[in-house]
Amino acid sequence: MSAAYPWLVADIGGTNARFGTVAGPGAPVADVRVLPVAGHAGPAAAVKAYLTGQDPAHPAPKSAAFALATALDGDQIELTNGAWNFSRARTQAELGLQTLLCLNDFEALALSLPRLSGAQLRPWAAAPDLGGPVPTGTVLAVIGPGTGLGVAGVVRAGDRWLALPGEGGHMTLAPADDFESAVLGEARQAFPHVSAERFLSGIGLPVMCRAVAAVMGQGEDVSALSTEQIVARGLGGESPACVRTLDLFCALLGGFAGNVALTLGARGGVFIGGGIVPRLGERFFQSAFRRRFEAKGRFQSYLAGIPTALITDTLAALAGAAQALDQADA
Incomplete structure (x- = not known):
């Protein structure tokens, strides 16, 4: 009952x-x-x-x-x-x-x-199929850059959905090129462990922006900028460091989302929640997010078949x- x-x-x-x-x-x-x-x-x-x-x-x-x-x-x-x-x-x-x-x-x-429902989502290309019968074992995942970085999954088990809570936001963040390695190296001077949340969150975006500015070496002072200011200046093109930070945020989020999809086997879809990504608007859907989501070498085709969508x-x-x-x- x-x-x-x-x-x-x-x-x-x-x-x-x-x-x-x-x-x-x-x-x-x-x-x-x-x-x-x-x-x-x-x-x-x-x-x-x-x-x-x-x-x-x-x-x-x-x-x-x-x-x-x-x-x-x-x-x-x-x-x-x-x-x-x-x-x-x-x-x-x-x-x-x-x-x-x-x-x-x-x-x-x-x-x-x-x-x-479709009215609550904005998919990246193909929409997740949430209608009709769902096979047992189907896994969906959600990641949410808000104040922190939340990660969870849900799996179909008979006629029920079982949640898979965890602390995935504290997984170590992985760089994909020399610039990203330099940015993470800069952040490690203050934080020996650079987790995904250390960059991909409201508390983390200022940390990432300061590291980006230091690596870019143009003398731009972003030390006092809040997350809201970084987003606004990046979207408005007013600050080279903020523009690069938003680009890097989307790329790293894509790589992280791909890692979550692989870890959970989330073939039913990966969903983006939290308060930061909706503020980016079209910038997010024009970013490297999806390319980096799929950029997993031999498992590129596996990830290409997994839909991603923003929860609106x-x-x-x-x-x-x-x-x-x-x-x-x-």
């Missing part, structure tokens, strides 16, 4: 928490609201504020699933980049829930993949939380 309705679903990051409800079987996520994490003492307080804004005639939620931007281990949960530190058991009791699931945010995003729906993780509840035993 699945979790009792109505459902409350949430996507909780360090800055904002998105909430929505699912009224019954097959219903979409509705009544979505965004609340600031810092404005509430914890998830229970935020949920109560969300419910206060709903129609009082609506029944209280009986089941909930929280997608959380943190690693999960045990009852006590602390957001990596947020102020909330809470007990899932006490939160469940305080809200009177029969079921409370807590998932890593990229675990939830991975579980959303089978539910995505910022609320996709809520659908993943709903998928987790849909598969939950009461």
